[in-house]
Amino acid sequence: MRAEMNPAQEQRTEEHVMKRLMSYLSHFKKSLILAFSLLIIATAADVLGPIVMKVFIDNYLTPRYFPLQPLILLAAGFIGLYAISATFNYFQVLLFQKIALNVIQKMRVEVFSKVQHLGLSFFDQTPGGSLVSRITNDTETIKDLYVSVLSAFVSSGIMMAGIFAGMFFLDVRLALICLILMPFLLTLMWVYGRLSSKIYRVTRVKLSQLNAKLNESLQGMAMIQAMRQQKRLRREFGKINDEHKTAMLRSVSLNSLMLRSAVYSVYLIGLIMILSFFGVQSIGGVVQLGVLYAFVNYLDRFFDPVNQVMQQLTTYQQAMVSAERVFGLLDDKRMAPVQQGDESPVISEGRVEFRNVTFSYDGKTDILKDISFTANPGETVALVGHTGSGKSSIINLLMRFYPVEHGAIYIDGEPLKNYSDAELRNRIGLVLQDSFMFVGDVTDNIRLSHDVSDEEVKAAAQFVQADRFIEKLPNKYHERIGERGATFSSGQRQLLSFARTMTLNPKVLVLDEATASVDTETEEAIQAALARMRKGRTTIAIAHRLSTIQDADQILVLHRGQIVERGTHQSLLKEKGLYFKMYQLQHGKTGENETIAR
Known part of the structure; x- marks a missing residue:
């Protein structure tokens, strides 16, 4: 509840509100x-x-x-x-x-x-x-x-x-x-x-x-x-x-x-x-x-x-x-960050660069500290680390959900703040761990409000192998979806969100633990689809299961908002640092020895 006002302040407030009404x-x-x-x-x-x-x-x-x-x-x-x-x-x-x-x-x-x-x-x-x-x-x-x-x-x-x-x-x-x-x-x-x-x-x-x-x-x-x-x-x-x-x-x-x-x-x-x-x-x-x-x-x-x-x-x-x-x-001033400047740059390659980015949600505690890395077109950069290490914050800044106050983010050499919302949302595809479904049918949830034909919707579903379960539905692509997609399994919702992302043909893929909610069989299908999706695209993926990012071109290990290790899967295992300990916890010593041997 707001602080108490004296009678004069209340009178002024009431007069202002009435004039506005x-x-x-x-x-x-x-x-x-x-x-x-x-x-x-x-x-x-x-x-x-x-x-x-x-x-x-x-x-x-x-x-x-x-x-x-x-x-x-x-x-x-x-x-x-x-x-x-x-x-x-x-x-x-x-x-x-x-x-x-x-x-x-x-x-x-x-x-x-x-x-x-x-x-x-x-x-x-x-x-x-x-x-x-x-x-x-x-x-x-x-x-x-x-x-x-x-x-x-x-x-x-x-x-x-x-x-x-x-x-x-x-x-x-x-x-x-x-x-x-x-x-x-x-x-x-x-x-x-x-x-x-x-x-x-x-x-x-x-x-x-x-x-x-x-x-x-x-x-x-x-x-x-x-x-x-x-x-x-x-x-x-x-x-x-x-x-x-x-x-x-x-x-x-x-x-x-x-x-x-x-x-x-x-x-x-x-x-x-x-x-x-x-x-x-x-x-x-x-x-x-x-x-x-x-x-x-x-x-x-x-x-x-x-x-x-x-x-x-x-x-x-x-x-x-x-x-x-x-x-x-x-009158609330906490607006979503918007484009700055009159130029309208276009994302043509998808090269992502973080330069000395430091970020705080409350202005007091830094969640990210001096983050710097580059993700080149066609490369996959994986973000790993314990809960609260700052992985999701990096994604939030790249999607421009929050403003970058210290440091800078560049896409294709242009500052992130110079891009229009339309360009960012059309060229950066985001798949979250919890895929949100809107009330409507399957086609509506894949297309959303974008200018996408029914054939393109079906092609996107086939590309991520979502068509396997869609074709088994009573009404197929016209099957109704209730609030938050409660009648669909988490794996099915995730596949639909992949298809939704692919209809935009993005230059940058952002995956926030995209396979966490699916079973092993579905994960294998998604991984096969991801291999095709990553070709010619920059992919930034958050992963808790390290087995899903072993083929990443670069793995960034975060701890308390800082990048403490970086390298490939094999090189990080050889360092026997934090990544090695995380992998050992997930797979056991035998799995680690076998991996190093390979």
Whole structure:
């Protein structure tokens, strides 16, 4: 949760957020003008209704004078005003809601687009559930601001102004007496706004934490059940849920006190003032019952919009907190690295060079230290080392998921930062250990959104020997794939990701333990495919199983972010250093002696 702000800071923040929210309405000026015009007409019809009734009571009912034609006209006028109010209110509400939905649609697209361009450093530090909460729950709350709050505030303000205009038209003295209530009401609204904003800020944070915990539980359900962590997760979820309930109960208590009791008390004071005025007036003269009726009716109608505004203040405070969170996301500076400079170099050979690269995720601890190596076209460079040695960080920098701050990376002699995203993604093929599948069919997951024909999709699948299992599927290349490809084996998903990569015909292959999730038979098929894929291409491969990279042209052994050994498989075994120990652990001494003998 963010640090506490003083009242002046909160006021400035709220004003800034409101101005920004209002800026979205500038795209719908014509619709807004029409909606406001309809609202004013509907309000005017509402305000005129009690005046018509006042005329009927004072001019006809009290003196018991009932001429047919004037009464018919009055009745028609009263019904006409009601019909105008109902009709115009319907269309103004419809217009306001249409504007609100268009605004929120635009905002959601902006938020989603922003998320697509945020750097991985943002996702490293932001829980997925919290992010989903901002994009869905928070934007939905902002929608309520446009749909309910703004129209309620505007219509209530116009209605109250119209009611006071009617009061002054009937009796200036009594209208001035009623005007005394306004400072009390404004103070009540201000106090409620101050108290509710703090409560709803806590509520939104706790809801975000609930979503984050729920997302974590759903993503890791297999591990939770396997490790019997259900009780722990229920306990943690229950704790956050209790904190959310406590905040909501505080909100209910505040609403019960401020929205019901306090407002009704002010209403009773106003009613007593009106009745007292007419009581005093009746002592010395005749009381106009029509005026009394109109004033009591106006007072009742006046507190309807007051109650509406007070009730909408709840939604308003929620929306302001949500808007602040959404705008915080839109303003986040942790963007994915992009091309620098106006040149557009092309990757033609795929020569990769790291020069004295040092990297830190948090700006404090160096994960990579002075990394330098060259991978020439057609060569395979393997990265090996214990967990946390920096292998994946090298891949992340080469893919430009994170910016290079110390040192430089070159491809074909050009700095990595000079290439466009399109060039990098089309010329560098990435295959991860955990292959991600999208909802769709087999062809969609191989093609993605690239301009690739069905024949090229099948050729890529045949190239990596994925066609062997695809042809056995009931619908073959049109077989449906569910969320994350759960109905496919890990080996099948890996083969599909290989085919996906080969459709781009990349110059550089990046393999992050690409055979770790496949069985021996599938691995042999992939290794055969990789042998063909590597021809004429630069290949950089992370490997935990050293048997898979024995034929690499260069093996880099990393330890605590540094390259401590480099060479071929045979030369590194002869050195009997870290690589030798790793190989010995995986294959035993007999395997090592046999390998050296060869």
